[in-house]
Amino acid sequence: MAEKLVFNGENVGYGQRKFVHIDIAKLYDSTAMTLDFEVLRGAEDGPVLFVLGALHGDEINGVEIIRKLLALDNLKLLKGTLIAVPIVNAYGFNTKSRYLPDRRDLNRCFPGSSSGSLASRLAHVLQTEVIDKSTHGIDLHTGAINRTNLPQIRAVMNDENTFKMAKSFGASVALDEPLREGSLRHYCYENGITSILYEGGEALRFEKKAIAVGLNGVLRTMIALDMLPHDFQHEVGHDSEVLEGGYWVRAPKSGMLISEKRLGDRVDEGERLGFMTDSLNRETGEITAPHNGIIVGCTTTPLLNQGDAAYHIAKYS
Template sequence: MSNNPFTLLGKEIPEGKRTILEIEVAKLHTRTTVKVPVIIERSKEPGPVVLLLAGVHGDEVNGVGIIREILNQKLNKPKKGTIICIPVFNIFGYLIQTREFPDGRDLNRMFPGSLNGSLASQFAFQFTKEIAPFVDYVIDFHTGGDQRENIAQIRCAEGDKKGLELAKVFNPPMIVYSSYISKSLRDTMNKLGKTILLFEGGKSKELNANIISEGVNGTKNVLIYLGLIDGEITVKGDPIFIKNAKWLRATYSGMFKITVKNGARVKKKEILGVIQDPFGEFKKRVYAPFDCYVFCINKTAIVNKGDALFHLSVDE
């Protein structure tokens, strides 16, 4: 809960006002300073502190689009508590549309970071020390990497009761059970006793209107549920729970034609796609190995043997 006074990044945040702070990351080799904007809206009424965070991977722009739309609709102005928005966390990667930090590291494997480590590690350390302790809830927005397209989903650990409660309130098409990954932002926030939801939707380097809409509506639901903003919670349907999953991999190389819709329930031996050569001589169908849901599809045009094609639910 926010109390008087509330301090972030060494600055006292006034009640009832919008405050924009900046995390100073580093200087480029041109001596230009790179800063990450942090947009804070604090109510005059005490309440939870919610952090909305996107762009941990710089090329995952759907999350950036979600927070931008939240700002555009002024959903980040709370009647109580505090809402912090960081639309672009990995500003380096965002500038050149790459997943990694300039040191080649995945920022989401560098937490909690270290004071004198790599650039990514130092940045993770700054966040862990100066922002993470002061928030109660986090929604971290991601997309599939490369050409992998995720159905809109919330990922949370099976034993996380508070996280699952909020995941249901978010009301995505799917809720995927996912263990904490060592040195990820989600793992670090969990160890600090914070409740974190990880949203996945769409693929990198795209702005998908449906995914952005799912992210905005879900976030709005959570903010209403926690009492930060007014409104009615929107329930589109019951989310599909995926407790176990496996990747279906290519058994051949070739041009990849997809015939199944992402999010579909398919029967065993149903055709999911076709791998073919450019010369019209080779054609192999990709079949569902069992009854399952498809919740991630590799949208690449050319696949190699062993490439992950479809992420499938494994029914218990």
């Protein structure tokens, strides 16, 4: 007998595609806040994959990745189930904010609770309606405001299935990043759901490159999981290069950063990345790479105070 797959009380049968609309909690002026997503169930059983966008409300490249994914022809070739949630944090999306109105970070609220804070309640609905029904997941993020990230995967590489998924996504790089308490990745790991996080571009922007790599990565992952046929339309590309995590190189003094490097550049220890200066060339100072690696994140504003993040350099593993 066919296994039921029920969302908000409604069954999605084999070969069906349905929109799901769940009321979360109204704002204090009575504006309704909802969780809207689409479920596509193939004719045959297979993995159940969630793809999430805008869990941080101002990180919108994932919203466009999912919109484009859902507009593709031939998704009826799907085996298994795709649960596509373009806007997880509708509150933050509306206010162009990373956070919820209670100033909590949703990605520190898992597992959620039906009687907890607003963020915790949203986490609970997402968990029970989407995450707990899935075997695999991709969470789409971007850098912060004024910071951009090279398209990259973040995942725990000591788990074999996660490692495979991170490589098959085919972002230029994949960083080994430990799990943080309260994060969605941590919740998935604890509950046997294989998940990876994609980072690409900057908050509040639609960036063509980050969107293209992200969309292709979702397709490559679905093909690797046998959810789509191997000849499904996509860029073949290369597996992600796995790197150790890195850390941010910070401005040694306040001023304007005159950068000489770009995202994706490979740098050697001690190599000059740029220099800091004031507007009259009185106070200058070099900024150099503390170790060999690849620039996977950088500031998009040249105006930095001492200690502001300038370049994120990931180490080779």
